[in-house]
Amino acid sequence: MRKCIVLIGGIALVAVVIAAALLLKDGSASSEVNDHPTQNTIANQPDDPDTAADTEKDTRQIALILSSRDASATEMEEGAIATAEDAGYKILSYDAQSDAAQQLQFIEEAVAQGAEAILIDPVDADAAQSAVDAAGDIPLVFINHAPSDLHILDAEQV
DSSP states (O other), rough: OHHHHHHHHHHHHHHHHHHHHHHHHSOOOOGGGGGOOOHHHHHHHHGHHHHHHHHHHHOEEEEEEEOOOOHHHHHHHHHHHHHHTTTTTEEEEEEEETTTHHHHHHHHHHHHHHOEEEEOOOOOGGGGGHHHHHHHSOEEEEEESSSSSSSGGTTTOO
16 A cells, blocks of 8 residues: 555656646646657667767656655655656656765756756755755755745745
8 A cells, every 4th residue: 555655656746747847848738748759768769879869868857866765765766757758758866875965966967967857855854945056947846855944945946
């Protein structure tokens, strides 16, 4: 039962983030999400290097940054990956291993990789403002732990 709840929760989170990313990017929801093929497996990569570079650039990405990996986080990650693939997204998954500084580096890396949204299970709820700052204009969704200062949630991209 718990596995089912965690899986459903992971799927719901990814669905909400995809919708939010589309709304923030286009101003309204779009069916464009379903038109992109899944690009995160080798079998889906074109043989031509020029086409492969274009395909990689066209792959839509969402970052999932875990505070630490445990059984429930792994189940949530698996559900997020499956849901994202169905919607034409690739999940960029990171494990901060309970290191707040590492988690901020992962946010910066996700932004640099072109993630359209970031799901974060914060290592330190008191450092949430730093996460928001690192994400910039990229939509940021806190999962499992709310920021200790709930006013952070008033930011447009949170």
